[in-house]
Amino acid sequence: MKVVALLTGRGGSTLKDKNVLQICGHPLLYYPANAAKSSKHITEFYVSSDDEKILNEAYKLGYKKILRPAELSRPDSQHIDVILHALEVMKAEGIEPDILVVLLANAVTVKTIWINDCIEILLADSDVSSVVPVALDSDHHPYRAKMINKEGWLEPFFDFKGLKVSTNRQDLKPSYFLCHNFWALRVSNSIYSPKGQPPWTFMGNKIKPYIVEEAIDVHDLEDVKRAEEWVKKNT
Numbered sequence: 001m002k003v004v005a006l007l008t009g010r011g012g013s014t015l016k017d018k019n020v021l022q023i024c025g026h027p028l029l030y031y032p033a034n035a036a037k038s039s040k041h042i043t044e045f046y047v048s049s050d051d052e053k054i055l056n057e058a059y060k061l062g063y064k065k066i067l068r069p070a071e072l073s074r075p076d077s078q079h080i081d082v083i084l085h086a087l088e089v090m091k092a093e094g095i096e097p098d099i100l101v102v103l104l105a106n107a108v109t110v111k112t113i114w115i116n117d118c119i120e121i122l123l124a125d126s127d128v129s130s131v132v133p134v135a136l137d138s139d140h141h142p143y144r145a146k147m148i149n150k151e152g153w154l155e156p157f158f159d160f161k162g163l164k165v166s167t168n169r170q171d172l173k174p175s176y177f178l179c180h181n182f183w184a185l186r187v188s189n190s191i192y193s194p195k196g197q198p199p200w201t202f203m204g205n206k207i208k209p210y211i212v213e214e215a216i217d218v219h220d221l222e223d224v225k226r227a228e229e230w231v232k233k234n235t
Helices: 030-037 052-060 079-092 112-124 187-191 221-234
Strands: 003-008 044-049 064-067 099-104 130-136 146-148 154-156 176-178 182-186 207-211
Touching (some): 003 079, 030 044, 064 079, 099 112, 112 207, 182 187
Parallel strands (some): 003 044, 003 099
Antiparallel strands (some): 130 176, 130 182, 146 154
């Protein structure tokens, strides 16, 4: 089984150069990149970005550069298109992964043991399409979410007709949210699956959860502070 890591990061952001900001003495992307480099299962390492700073920092850590085209580097670009582009580049180099570990460059909350565990679940069960970290968060349960309609009124996202829903989060089924730190994907029946679960269809339809306590996506300076605290506690 060929297991490949793909680090992804876009240059444009409301927080300038966030993926290479210094976090406890290292650029932010060092943490997910280094966690994957230490995995006993991963043999090939790639980085996809439109930004030379990101590409160069990852290259220092042993990642092969994939220069992402402009049409895949916009704020509205889709991750699946970035992944497919990277797979085409890999294929041209003779690398065709069975398992692809996608790492997000703006998340420090990645541990090598987590990556190894997720890969090993895929290796043990060929029916599993992907294994992804999730975090429990019932405070933001989807049943408690609202949207604003055309008239400016709040209304639920769901039709609760015939369904009694408690206002107490303790009464609701546990709500898990996908972490944006890394995803372990079986290429054959996740990325190329025609029936993957939306909106992350590239994860396929048989997704195993890997429960972690938290994941921090860095989008602003407050997130940087939280990321620094996590690194200090976990490294």
